Amino acid sequence: MSEPSIFTRILQGEIPAEIVAETENVFAIRDIAPQAPVHLLVIPKTAQYHDVVELAAGDPALLAEVVGLADRLAAEHADGDFRLIFNTGAGAGQTVFHVHAHVLAGGLNEKSLG
Ligand code: 5GP
Numbered sequence: 001m002s003e004p005s006i007f008t009r010i011l012q013g014e015i016p017a018e019i020v021a022e023t024e025n026v027f028a029i030r031d032i033a034p035q036a037p038v039h040l041l042v043i044p045k046t047a048q049y050h051d052v053v054e055l056a057a058g059d060p061a062l063l064a065e066v067v068g069l070a071d072r073l074a075a076e077h078a079d080g081d082f083r084l085i086f087n088t089g090a091g092a093g094q095t096v097f098h099v100h101a102h103v104l105a106g107g108l109n110e111k112s113l114g
Contacts, residue, residue: 005098007043021073026065028073028103035105040078042066043098050097052086070103078105 010017011027020040021028031039044062049055056064067084074082082105087094 005047006047007041007098007100008047008097009105011043018097020077021032021069023065023069025062031102034046035102036083036104036108038104040070040073040077040103040105041099041100042070042073047098049099051099052096053088055099055104066086066101071100072078073103074105081105081108083108 004012006015007029010019011014012027017032019027019029025046026038026042026044028042031041044055044059046062049058049062052063055066067096070082070084071080074080077100077108082103084103085100088103
């Protein structure tokens with residue numbers, strides 16, 4: 001067995017983090033190093049999918065739940081508009097291989113991609 005991911009450890013309460021939303025299958029936390037006024041991570045509870053490509057192929061309904069919670073949180077924490085980022089692969093900046101969506105919102109620079 002591989003070590004539990006940092007997000008599994010947060011979900012299990014081993015590492016402190018404010019869980020801002022939780023459903024049966026998905027939860028959300030604030031990113032520890034925010035890159036926007038609102039920067040949340042929406043994370044499936046299962047650690048079985050390492051990235052969004054695996055998640056889309058293996059459980060598209062769960063991917064839809066991730067997107068739905070991102071939408072709800074952008075409305076609750078900002079004006080409803082948001083940027084959804086899945087870093088996919090180490091070369092793209094992925095550091096935690098337990099799939100998660102970055103939700104960036106609130107005062108984004110419209111012209112910037114990052
Ligand atoms: P990735 O680089 O894999 O796309 O995103 C991982 C994200 O997890 C990073 O933005 C990083 O700041 C965040 N992160 C890493 N460790 C922790 C932690 O212990 N607590 C929280 N809240 N966020 C974390």
